[in-house]
Amino acid sequence: MKIRTGGPDDIPDILALLDGAVGWLAGQGRTGQWGDQPFSTIPARVEQVSGYATEPFLIRLAEDDEGRTIGCCVLSEQRGKYIPPVDEPELFVRILVTDRSRKGSGIGAALIADAVEETRRRGLGLLRVDCYAGADGRLVGLYRALGFTETESFEVEQPDGVWPGQVLAIRL
Numbered sequence: 001m002k003i004r005t006g007g008p009d010d011i012p013d014i015l016a017l018l019d020g021a022v023g024w025l026a027g028q029g030r031t032g033q034w035g036d037q038p039f040s041t042i043p044a045r046v047e048q049v050s051g052y053a054t055e056p057f058l059i060r061l062a063e064d065d066e067g068r069t070i071g072c073c074v075l076s077e078q079r080g081k082y083i084p085p086v087d088e089p090e091l092f093v094r095i096l097v098t099d100r101s102r103k104g105s106g107i108g109a110a111l112i113a114d115a116v117e118e119t120r121r122r123g124l125g126l127l128r129v130d131c132y133a134g135a136d137g138r139l140v141g142l143y144r145a146l147g148f149t150e151t152e153s154f155e156v157e158q159p160d161g162v163w164p165g166q167v168l169a170i171r172l
Contacts, residue, residue, distance in 0.1 A: 006059035013069035133166035
């Protein structure tokens with residue numbers, strides 16, 4: 001596996017990873033995080049993902065030996081609008097997604113290790129991420145297994161109810 005910086009030409013691959021993740025989650029009846037419709041069919045989602053190819057975002061892609069995109073981590077020094085602020089500079093994981101057919105192969109761990117190194121390279125002492133905290137809490141547990149510690153929880157009001165979120169951090 002190789003990790004490289006991505007750009008606008010990689011947006012279709014990122015959307016394909018997200019579509020795969022939505023399908024995988026929906027197949028398990030777990031639609032609370034991202035719903036059940038592919039990202040690539042929702043104009044607002046396509047716009048959001050396309051925006052990651054511009055400043056202030058950094059796209060990091062994992063590729064297999066054949067050059068296929070198998071994971072994506074988007075980083076920014078700006079947190080999302082629903083995330084509680086901190087009193088220090090930070091790097092924030094805006095999205096982490098991997099090829100679900102390769103579940104358990106270490107792609108997410110490699111991308112987070114890369115994010116930790118990018119945090120250090122920038123001279124920052126804090127890497128944070130937010131995630132869906134509903135249902136069975138498995139996603140929070142995944143981030144814990146990747147070295148993050150739970151900090152603040154938050155909720156986002158949506159037309160169909162409340163979306164429960166959790167912020168986690170790695171201190172360097």
